[in-house]
Amino acid sequence: MSKVVVIGAGNVGATAAQYIVDRKLADVVLIDIVEGLPQGKALDLLQAGSPSNHDCSIIGTNDYADTKDADIVVMTAGIARKPGMSRDDLLKTNANIVQSAIKEAHKYSPNAIFLIVTNPLDVMTHLALKTTKLPMNRVLGMAGVLDSARFETFIAMELKVSVKDVRALVLGGHGDLMVPVTSLASVSGIPLLNLIKPDVLSNLIKRTQDGGAEIVSLLKTGSAFYAPGASVAFMVESILRDQNRLMTASVCPGGEYGLKDLFIGLPCVLGRSGVKKIVELDLTTQEMGDLNKSAAAIKESINKMNELLVAV
Numbered sequence: 001m002s003k004v005v006v007i008g009a010g011n012v013g014a015t016a017a018q019y020i021v022d023r024k025l026a027d028v029v030l031i032d033i034v035e036g037l038p039q040g041k042a043l044d045l046l047q048a049g050s051p052s053n054h055d056c057s058i059i060g061t062n063d064y065a066d067t068k069d070a071d072i073v074v075m076t077a078g079i080a081r082k083p084g085m086s087r088d089d090l091l092k093t094n095a096n097i098v099q100s101a102i103k104e105a106h107k108y109s110p111n112a113i114f115l116i117v118t119n120p121l122d123v124m125t126h127l128a129l130k131t132t133k134l135p136m137n138r139v140l141g142m143a144g145v146l147d148s149a150r151f152e153t154f155i156a157m158e159l160k161v162s163v164k165d166v167r168a169l170v171l172g173g174h175g176d177l178m179v180p181v182t183s184l185a186s187v188s189g190i191p192l193l194n195l196i197k198p199d200v201l202s203n204l205i206k207r208t209q210d211g212g213a214e215i216v217s218l219l220k221t222g223s224a225f226y227a228p229g230a231s232v233a234f235m236v237e238s239i240l241r242d243q244n245r246l247m248t249a250s251v252c253p254g255g256e257y258g259l260k261d262l263f264i265g266l267p268c269v270l271g272r273s274g275v276k277k278i279v280e281l282d283l284t285t286q287e288m289g290d291l292n293k294s295a296a297a298i299k300e301s302i303n304k305m306n307e308l309l310v311a312v
Contacts, residue, residue, distance in 0.1 A: 002240045003069060025233065030060045031063075043058075068108040097118070106134075113274045114139045115141070139274075146228055148248055150211040170265065173295075239274065240272070246268070251268050
């Protein structure tokens with residue numbers, strides 16, 4: 001059985017662990033700095049094994065020694081932005097958390113693939129690569145799967161069709177400047193632009209870009225975790241089972257789309273070695289321009305992080 005370590009036993013981490021064991025993908029180690037939290041959630045998940053028809057091992061711990069020899073490390077730990085907290089405060093706090101946790105996890109699992117979920121996601125994935133010094137194919141971020149799933153959901157709701165028939169990709173950074181690729185979206189092979197009016201489509205794009213904020217505003221306290229957890233498990237499955245699924249992930253291009261030296265959401269193939277290849281699509285001039293704007297914003301955040309951290 002493969003082994004997946006999930007750093008952070010909050011809602012996203014615990015839900016990701018639940019989806020992973022429900023799909024019988026791997027044994028899971030759930031680790032957190034809060035004593036008792038990962039142990040309690042792991043025990044609860046373990047007791048769900050009988051009615052869920054799985055016998056995966058689930059361990060909760062506060063000790064990184066228990067994470068040894070993981071195949072995949074999923075980083076979900078971090079804080080959400082709070083009232084009165086600046087973006088720089090959030091960036092610095094989560095950068096310190098990610099740097100410290102990834103360093104410990106890498107020490108015990110030097111051959112693992114690292115999947116980053118902590119926000120700001122693309123910048124934290126960049127930091128994970130710098131911290132581990134791993135090959136670029138073994139460090140990636142989860143965002144495009146989630147953003148694409150939201151876009152597909154809103155399309156299905158609008159057209160009153162099954163979401164299983166909708167195919168759409170969202171590229172770029174995980175934020176306001178994400179790029180839903182409308183030119184290539186379809187429903188059972190029918191181009192989306194043939195099915196939906198431009199003004200309605202613009203509203204769906206905006207709702208996708210604000211997808212996380214909409215859930216935060218509804219919950220009042222906390223943020224999304226079901227869809228993020230499912231997105232993590234989807235990526236983990238493609239890697240562990242060497243499925244070579246094509247999806248959007250935050251990856252480091254080596255010149256594809258004219259980009260390099262940053263992590264950004266691009267279409268890629270995921271298999272047992274991690275990112276097997278980045279797929280270049282024929283984007284419209286508008287979509288390519290929007291992707292470059294998103295990349296510029298990520299580079300600005302990376303530069304800010306470098307200023308805030310003593311060493312990266």
